[in-house]
Amino acid sequence: MSTPLSTDRIVIVGAGLAALYAALELAPYPVLMISPEPLGLGASSAWAQGGVAAAMAKTDSAQAHANDTESAGAGTVDAEVAEMVTRMARSHILDLTALGAPFDRDAEGNYVMSREAAHSAARVVRVKGDQAGQQIMETLIEQVRATDSIQVLENTEALRLETSGNAVCGVWIRRADRPSAPVLISCPGVLLAGGGSGGLFAHTTNPPRIRGQVIGFAARAGARIADAEFVQFHPTAVDCGEDPAPLATEALRGEGATLINADGIRFMVDQHPDAELAPRDIVARAIFAETQTGRRPMLDTREALGADVLTRFPALAETCARAGIDPVKDAIPVAVAAHYHMGGIETDLQGRASLNRLWVSGEAASTGLHGANRLASNGLLEALVYARRAAADIAATLTPPAQGAAPELHPDFAAGGQEMDSTAVQDLRQCMTTHVGMRRDEAGLKQALLALSELEAAQPNDEAFLNMCATATLIAACALQRRESRGGHYRDDYPQADPDLAQRSHMTLTEARAIRDRVTRSL
Numbered sequence: 001m002s003t004p005l006s007t008d009r010i011v012i013v014g015a016g017l018a019a020l021y022a023a024l025e026l027a028p029y030p031v032l033m034i035s036p037e038p039l040g041l042g043a044s045s046a047w048a049q050g051g052v053a054a055a056m057a058k059t060d061s062a063q064a065h066a067n068d069t070e071s072a073g074a075g076t077v078d079a080e081v082a083e084m085v086t087r088m089a090r091s092h093i094l095d096l097t098a099l100g101a102p103f104d105r106d107a108e109g110n111y112v113m114s115r116e117a118a119h120s121a122a123r124v125v126r127v128k129g130d131q132a133g134q135q136i137m138e139t140l141i142e143q144v145r146a147t148d149s150i151q152v153l154e155n156t157e158a159l160r161l162e163t164s165g166n167a168v169c170g171v172w173i174r175r176a177d178r179p180s181a182p183v184l185i186s187c188p189g190v191l192l193a194g195g196g197s198g199g200l201f202a203h204t205t206n207p208p209r210i211r212g213q214v215i216g217f218a219a220r221a222g223a224r225i226a227d228a229e230f231v232q233f234h235p236t237a238v239d240c241g242e243d244p245a246p247l248a249t250e251a252l253r254g255e256g257a258t259l260i261n262a263d264g265i266r267f268m269v270d271q272h273p274d275a276e277l278a279p280r281d282i283v284a285r286a287i288f289a290e291t292q293t294g295r296r297p298m299l300d301t302r303e304a305l306g307a308d309v310l311t312r313f314p315a316l317a318e319t320c321a322r323a324g325i326d327p328v329k330d331a332i333p334v335a336v337a338a339h340y341h342m343g344g345i346e347t348d349l350q351g352r353a354s355l356n357r358l359w360v361s362g363e364a365a366s367t368g369l370h371g372a373n374r375l376a377s378n379g380l381l382e383a384l385v386y387a388r389r390a391a392a393d394i395a396a397t398l399t400p401p402a403q404g405a406a407p408e409l410h411p412d413f414a415a416g417g418q419e420m421d422s423t424a425v426q427d428l429r430q431c432m433t434t435h436v437g438m439r440r441d442e443a444g445l446k447q448a449l450l451a452l453s454e455l456e457a458a459q460p461n462d463e464a465f466l467n468m469c470a471t472a473t474l475i476a477a478c479a480l481q482r483r484e485s486r487g488g489h490y491r492d493d494y495p496q497a498d499p500d501l502a503q504r505s506h507m508t509l510t511e512a513r514a515i516r517d518r519v520t521r522s523l
């Protein structure tokens with residue numbers, strides 16, 4: 001048994017863009033950051049290639065950005081949120097620039113912007129082609145390391161929230177690099193910024209740790225979850241057998257790269273007036289269909305970029321080198337992969353969850369910005385905007401401790417704990433890809449709920465696995481309830497959008513489990 005600890009620090013769970021930015025915004029309010037790895041590039045944000053969407057060009061406007069966000073979102077974007085976030089975008093880019101983020105600039109000093117799907121303008125502020133996530137993260141990590149009020153507990157992960165009535169009063173953490181007994185850290189408030197759910201699926205672009213755990217433990221504590229059924233699949237993960245699958249950024253298509261199949265046909269041309277730059281859900285479904293029919297889809301950068309692809313898109317060049325693909329000579333095989341969860345812990349405009357003293361920002365949150373289909377590069381933007389808003393709300397709600405009254409914590413983790421059963425994890429991920437993936441139907445979703453209940457019952461003491469099962473159950477239950485197709489959620493048995501269902505979904509884990517139990521009794 002490990003000894004519980006108490007602190008006056010705000011605990012931030014996660015170490016990606018939203019976590020780092022919120023910790024800096026909170027300074028000098030003392031913060032304890034729970035980072036599953038040494039601070040660095042293991043967070044999803046660091047893997048983001050495109051950049052940050054922001055109307056920085058004189059010819060562009062926040063309103064046009066909000067309009068594009070709403071149309072990509074397929075009818076369920078919260079317009080107030082979209083307008084607020086897109087209005088704030090410019091100031092965050094300027095602030096990141098001031099912190100040292102090395103955004104690409106032209107000879108006159110203007111931001112160089114990429115074009116991505118469903119944007120009516122080139123609007124994605126980028127770094128060295130496809131290096132935005134990594135470079136922004138490096139800038140913020142340097143700042144965090146230099147900020148005395150931020151203590152980072154590296155190689156630790158959160159497992160469970162402690163609640164008292166409807167309020168969060170602590171978080172259970174353990175070592176992430178070896179089995180250990182969990183330690184309770186009692187604290188005045190918690191900000192969850194620990195990523196989304198992509199890794200719940202067998203094919204994903206997300207880092208290996210990102211498997212819905214944070215959404216899951218918030219749900220297990222009683223927090224309401226919104227839009228769980230809306231998972232975004234990226235159309236162009238490089239199909240080279242790696243897990244996770246490396247991304248080929250949409251900005252390549254913005255530069256003119258095309259999608260062809262094994263017969264050399266540009267199949268998007270017949271499917272949407274914007275062809276390869278159609279909204280992401282539409283391109284992803286087309287790629288999936290090509291894969292299913294055996295006409296291997298490929299991203300062809302040869303004519304648009306030639307040999308420049310190697311220097312202008314270094315992440316892709318590295319992937320191709322590893323996989324033995326020469327993108328200058330050959331098209332790159334691609335497939336869909338779970339990429340971003342539009343759903344997550346329901347939050348209000350200040351980043352507050354439905355439990356008191358709990359705030360959320362980044363992909364773990366569902367703010368209403370993305371609707372049923374996130375507009376490209378709005379993810380990092382949302383993380384920045386809500387990290388700042390949550391930090392401001394925390395500072396306004398809680399009384400900061402007197403200087404020196406919140407010393408650093410040094411938890412002593414006793415031996416114990418449980419290693420996760422890797423076969424159970426792979427079974428869960430395969431179940432999600434097979435039944436809750438790109439195309440869904442009632443029979444498959446019911447099978448998924450049954451399998452999830454069996455997987456959960458077989459591992460009753462593995463909290464990390466139970467967190468994954470909780471999020472997976474919410475996704476499958478909400479997908480079963482939504483009898484229509486919209487954005488990232490496609491039902492073979494209800495292939496059209498139903499105008500009467502153009503609303504966000506809201507569900508607790510108790511409600512999702514009730515649906516699951518009804519289904520399993522009926523099978």
Ligand code: SIN
Nearest residue numbers: 049050249250376377
């Ligand atoms: C991409 O670069 O294609 C991904 C960007 C995003 O998911 O926002």
